[in-house]
Amino acid sequence: MNRVYVCSCFGITEQQVKKHAADGACTPRQIASASKAGTDCGSCVRRIQALLGRGSCPRRELADQGMPVLSEVLAEAGTGRREAVEYGTAAREAA
Numbered sequence: 001m002n003r004v005y006v007c008s009c010f011g012i013t014e015q016q017v018k019k020h021a022a023d024g025a026c027t028p029r030q031i032a033s034a035s036k037a038g039t040d041c042g043s044c045v046r047r048i049q050a051l052l053g054r055g056s057c058p059r060r061e062l063a064d065q066g067m068p069v070l071s072e073v074l075a076e077a078g079t080g081r082r083e084a085v086e087y088g089t090a091a092r093e094a095a
Contacts, residue, residue, distance in 0.1 A: 003015070006037060006044050006047050006048060006051070007035075007036075007037035007038060007040075007044040007048075008044075009037075009040035009041055009044075010035065010036045010037055010039075010040065012035050012036070012037040012044075014051060016035060016037075017031055017035070017037065017048055017051050017052075018051060020034040020035060021051070021052055026052065027052070028045050028048045028049055028052070031048050031052070
């Protein structure tokens with residue numbers, strides 16, 4: 001496996017950033033909360049932004065529709081991020 005490091009300060013790879021994004025992290029700040037990437041020297045923040053792209057953000061979409069955001073969904077459901085994102089997707093489709 002060829003590892004491409006995004007954050008050399010904390011050894012965070014592209015694959016890890018993509019996994020956190022798939023689990024619901026939509027911004028570099030949310031990636032930092034999940035992995036610490038971007039919190040030391042900051043040189044990786046632009047790379048993280050590029051990996052995240054301008055795609056959809058389940059959390060932002062829920063908030064725009066007046067639905068509970070991820071932290072509220074997690075608290076109510078007592079579940080992980082992936083399940084919360086799936087919950088948000090199902091809620092959007094039902095609306």
